[in-house]
Amino acid sequence: MAATSQFAIAVHVLALLAKGGEENVKSDCVAKSVNTNPVVIRRLLCNLSQAKLVVSQTGGAGGTRLVRPPEEIRLNEVYRAVSSGEVFALHRQMPNQNCLIGKNIQTVLENLQTEIDEVIEQKLAEYTLKNILDSVEQEIILNC
Amino acid sequence: MAATSQFAIAVHVLALLAKGGEENVKSDCVAKSVNTNPVVIRRLLCNLSQAKLVVSQTGGAGGTRLVRPPEEIRLNEVYRAVSSGEVFALHRQMPNQNCLIGKNIQTVLENLQTEIDEVIEQKLAEYTLKNILDSVEQEIILNC
DNA sequence: GTATTTGTAGCAAAAATTGTTACAAATACT
DNA sequence: AGTATTTGTAACAATTTTTGCTACAAATAC
Numbered sequence: 001m002a003a004t005s006q007f008a009i010a011v012h013v014l015a016l017l018a019k020g021g022e023e024n025v026k027s028d029c030v031a032k033s034v035n036t037n038p039v040v041i042r043r044l045l046c047n048l049s050q051a052k053l054v055v056s057q058t059g060g061a062g063g064t065r066l067v068r069p070p071e072e073i074r075l076n077e078v079y080r081a082v083s084s085g086e087v088f089a090l091h092r093q094m095p096n097q098n099c100l101i102g103k104n105i106q107t108v109l110e111n112l113q114t115e116i117d118e119v120i121e122q123k124l125a126e127y128t129l130k131n132i133l134d135s136v137e138q139e140i141i142l143n144c
Numbered sequence: 145m146a147a148t149s150q151f152a153i154a155v156h157v158l159a160l161l162a163k164g165g166e167e168n169v170k171s172d173c174v175a176k177s178v179n180t181n182p183v184v185i186r187r188l189l190c191n192l193s194q195a196k197l198v199v200s201q202t203g204g205a206g207g208t209r210l211v212r213p214p215e216e217i218r219l220n221e222v223y224r225a226v227s228s229g230e231v232f233a234l235h236r237q238m239p240n241q242n243c244l245i246g247k248n249i250q251t252v253l254e255n256l257q258t259e260i261d262e263v264i265e266q267k268l269a270e271y272t273l274k275n276i277l278d279s280v281e282q283e284i285i286l287n288c
Numbered sequence: 289g290t291a292t293t294t295g296t297a298g299c300a301a302a303a304a305t306t307g308t309t310a311c312a313a314a315t316a317c318t
Numbered sequence: 319a320g321t322a323t324t325t326g327t328a329a330c331a332a333t334t335t336t337t338g339c340t341a342c343a344a345a346t347a348c
Contacts (some may be wrong), residue, residue, distance in 0.1 A: 003305070016245055038325095058314040063324075089150065096179050102156070102177040292346085297342090307343085310329090314322105314324085
């Protein structure tokens with residue numbers, strides 16, 4: 001259904017920052033873990049920064065860190081920071097406006113879209129970044 | 145978040161079939177309402193057919209119709225018929241396996257993916273195709 | 289047999305997503 | 319003040335996904 005990995009990468013990045021603690025983490029370092037280009041990471045961090053989840057600094061001692069402890073960051077905030085609110089896309093071409101269904105189905109679908117987005121946020125609100133870190137830790141143990 | 149309009153089109157198409165009642169509706173007719181190519185519609189109908197939601201016939205009196213009345217078709221079935229079960233995409237590139245978080249974050253994200261998919265289905269299960277048709281009707285009235 | 293429609297393959301076009309290069313602005317340190 | 323380093327961002331390229339189209343065999347009804 002979804003084609004973008006923004007949310008997945010965002011959680012990954014935030015997990016790294018969480019592990020980094022109070023220290024600034026550089027986009028270059030994050031990029032290596034995610035296996036992508038630093039600019040891609042910085043673009044994503046820009047979204048997270050606007051959502052007041054992280055803060056960045058330039059310069060030699062620069063980088064990015066969380067503004068709140070991991071147990072106070074819920075995943076619905078992360079989702080909201082990177083998502084368009086469109087769980088599924090609407091018609092790419094405008095439906096036939098001479099057809100009564102074509103003319104009115106979009107409004108109905110938009111409402112549905114909103115409702116689904118709400119339950120997703122509710123579900124994601126059940127988890128904090130700390131929970132994610134713990135789950136990752138658990139995986140590490142299992143894989144030994 | 146999502147780039148595909150498969151689900152939106154599917155609901156649109158099924159609404160048309162529902163309005164069509166017991167009659168066969170041709171892909172050409174549906175395509176005109178959706179404003180796309182008949183082949184696109186037939187491909188989608190193929191998915192819905194495999195999910196046992198519709199049945200098609202070739203020939204001059206051919207076309208497609210619902211196999212069950214609209215009040216017995218729930219939207220989660222439609223969703224399942226056209227979706228990949230991936231609300232958000234995972235990493236496109238494999239994360240760095242030498243990083244503990246990179247190595248284990250994907251499993252955690254997959255579990256999250258599954259959980260979110262479940263709440264989406266639960267929400268969609270609250271609505272039938274009949275509900276959608278009624279909502280569209282309501283829109284038609286409001287727009288007069 | 290003829291006309292019509294679905295099912296599907298194969299390819300083209302368009303759109304979305306990600307990756308890359310380049311560089312100004314900011315910051316810390318000497 | 320000058321230097322080294324890093325973020326922020328623009329502009330563009332490459333890739334991937336999604337949609338649209340042409341063509342035609344198979345199925346069906348008349």
